[in-house]
Amino acid sequence: MKALEIAPLKDRKLAVLLVEKEYNEPFWIAEPPSTANSRMLYSLFKPSIAFTKILTNLIKKVAPDFATEELGMRSQTEFYQDNVLAQMFQKNGVPFFPVDIDGNAKMYLETIINKKRDLRDNVIKALTKLSKKTSKEVATEREYLVAYGQCLQAELYEQEQEANSSIRENWMVMGILDHAREIDDKKEIRSLHICSPEHTEGIRKLLESIDIQVETLRLSKKIVSTHAETPHSDELADLLESMQIQVKPVVRKASGDAPHLLFYLDTDAKASPFDICMAYDAGYNAVIPYENVTPQDGKRIVQDAIFSRGPKAVKHTSFFIGGKNAEKAEEVFEAVKDAMFPPFKTSIIIDPGGAYTTAAAMVAKVEAALPSQNLGDLKDKTCAVLGTGAVGQIAAVLLAKLGCNVMIASLNPKRTNGKEYAENLARFLASRYGVEVEGIFAPTGTEKLEILKKADVIFCAGTRGVRVIEKESFKDLRLVKVLVDINAIPPFGVEGIKLKDDMKEIARGIFGIGALTVGDLKHKLEKGILREARSNGNEVYNYNTALELARTLLRKELLPAKLTLTLSYPPDEQGSK
Numbered sequence: 001m002k003a004l005e006i007a008p009l010k011d012r013k014l015a016v017l018l019v020e021k022e023y024n025e026p027f028w029i030a031e032p033p034s035t036a037n038s039r040m041l042y043s044l045f046k047p048s049i050a051f052t053k054i055l056t057n058l059i060k061k062v063a064p065d066f067a068t069e070e071l072g073m074r075s076q077t078e079f080y081q082d083n084v085l086a087q088m089f090q091k092n093g094v095p096f097f098p099v100d101i102d103g104n105a106k107m108y109l110e111t112i113i114n115k116k117r118d119l120r121d122n123v124i125k126a127l128t129k130l131s132k133k134t135s136k137e138v139a140t141e142r143e144y145l146v147a148y149g150q151c152l153q154a155e156l157y158e159q160e161q162e163a164n165s166s167i168r169e170n171w172m173v174m175g176i177l178d179h180a181r182e183i184d185d186k187k188e189i190r191s192l193h194i195c196s197p198e199h200t201e202g203i204r205k206l207l208e209s210i211d212i213q214v215e216t217l218r219l220s221k222k223i224v225s226t227h228a229e230t231p232h233s234d235e236l237a238d239l240l241e242s243m244q245i246q247v248k249p250v251v252r253k254a255s256g257d258a259p260h261l262l263f264y265l266d267t268d269a270k271a272s273p274f275d276i277c278m279a280y281d282a283g284y285n286a287v288i289p290y291e292n293v294t295p296q297d298g299k300r301i302v303q304d305a306i307f308s309r310g311p312k313a314v315k316h317t318s319f320f321i322g323g324k325n326a327e328k329a330e331e332v333f334e335a336v337k338d339a340m341f342p343p344f345k346t347s348i349i350i351d352p353g354g355a356y357t358t359a360a361a362m363v364a365k366v367e368a369a370l371p372s373q374n375l376g377d378l379k380d381k382t383c384a385v386l387g388t389g390a391v392g393q394i395a396a397v398l399l400a401k402l403g404c405n406v407m408i409a410s411l412n413p414k415r416t417n418g419k420e421y422a423e424n425l426a427r428f429l430a431s432r433y434g435v436e437v438e439g440i441f442a443p444t445g446t447e448k449l450e451i452l453k454k455a456d457v458i459f460c461a462g463t464r465g466v467r468v469i470e471k472e473s474f475k476d477l478r479l480v481k482v483l484v485d486i487n488a489i490p491p492f493g494v495e496g497i498k499l500k501d502d503m504k505e506i507a508r509g510i511f512g513i514g515a516l517t518v519g520d521l522k523h524k525l526e527k528g529i530l531r532e533a534r535s536n537g538n539e540v541y542n543y544n545t546a547l548e549l550a551r552t553l554l555r556k557e558l559l560p561a562k563l564t565l566t567l568s569y570p571p572d573e574q575g576s577k
């Protein structure tokens, strides 16, 4: 069997003009379309007079070295003898070839699909037999067979779709390249490919992925009858007389396909590889890092970038503000936001040192976990946030906005003016974010225990590799229901919590959430934000949006697990497992 391999052309350039047909060339593997309507429409699967005329003019202008068309269900003889396009290309002296899935490959797919189809048909036969029996006797069997049949039908449909789209498109592209290779006396080759609309995008993307220059042309058709009235009769003469169609070729611009660029503005001296890698993984075509960015730099970079792209492509441009220092990042964010105006507005993400997504993931995780253990709502809880870095601060802000009673504590014994620092922090959070939290300095074990005893939920946002809570204090934590830790470097923030714990009871009535459980959600969240910013192109993504998205992700994660069941026959008491 011929192997499917798409290899770039060596030492030669190929330009392909994809000319979109007015219909999708019929093709099937398992079953032909069977409705009366589709049979009648079959007669419309022919190029129109206008299409052929425009194509003839195009050939004169482009002078292609060869042309191709998908074969579909036609035989080679039909393709050459009953095909008006084949005659037209021949008349104009352009070599014309069918390209499509290889016959053996199609047969192989057919065997697989037919086996499934036979099984589905047996299910239908069994169902027909059952329908002759009294309904009560066989009601359960019928239900199970219907479920089985539906499942097989869905799989059949999926396999057929895949064969028709990606598999065939790969073969068609390979066919185009093979014919280009046969032309060995030219450095620059031009070809036309007559393409079903359903394959234009797929073929274009495949060709572009191997640096082939592609342009797409389709015909726009409009009825421009000069007779104001629609004919009242279906007489042939009336119909033809009323017909005046204007057909013009339209070049499909690839403007929607301007590359997705992310300008990564880091306030630190070295741009974070973490966010850069995440952005590439989320589908950006290029990530451009800037370091030591000030608000003035931010404004300049934004304006230089957006004006170069124009209002359409600017939607494919995003800005990400990072850097460990949240305050500096916020200043750059304000400058970036102010530098934009309609229609040059596009997405801005701010996530200093990953703090906003980490804090949002931590809060959303606890918010979803409490009701799952019947422990009430987070908004009614007293929360202690240990650690006053960017993660701790934003977690405290989000919790206070939810309605929680919040304490934020610095436990750092190295702080000299700790009490003043903690009180100032509470004032700062009130003025900047409009939230009321209590700022506490607790450098000793006794002071720390005082805070822990008052809390229902404890969020450990201490620095990496520093233990914040020892196991022996668990016995004194009468109110505490959930302990979350985000320090993934040993020793972890809480003794006894493992990295992947997810509401694991680590002491009687105390449930632990480990750093990797939060980290995993944070990872998905950052990628989700990057993907959304890349495709939506008109939003600000900050800690508020991060919390919303984290909630959505958790809902999506929980739903399939909650709803999964396995049907098997005979059914158990509930009818499922």
Ligand SMILES: NC(=O)c1ccc[n+]([C@@H]2O[C@H](COP(=O)([O-])OP(=O)(O)OC[C@H]3O[C@@H](n4cnc5c(N)ncnc54)[C@H](OP(=O)(O)O)[C@@H]3O)[C@@H](O)[C@H]2O)c1
Residues within 6 Å of the ligand: 353, 354, 355, 358, 386, 387, 388, 389, 390, 391, 392, 409, 410, 411, 412, 413, 415, 461, 462, 463, 464, 465, 466, 486, 487, 488, 515, 518, 519, 522
């Ligand atoms: N999983 C993830 O994806 C992810 C992403 C980002 C961050 N993180 C983790 O989140 C945690 C917080 O990060 P961050 O950027 O907000 O802050 P950070 O700079 O790592 O530090 C947090 C706080 O820990 C306190 N601290 C430092 N040394 C201490 C000591 N010896 N004893 C007690 N406390 C001490 C500091 O003092 P004060 O409390 O007095 O301010 C500091 O504000 C870190 O463990 C970090 O690794 C995880």
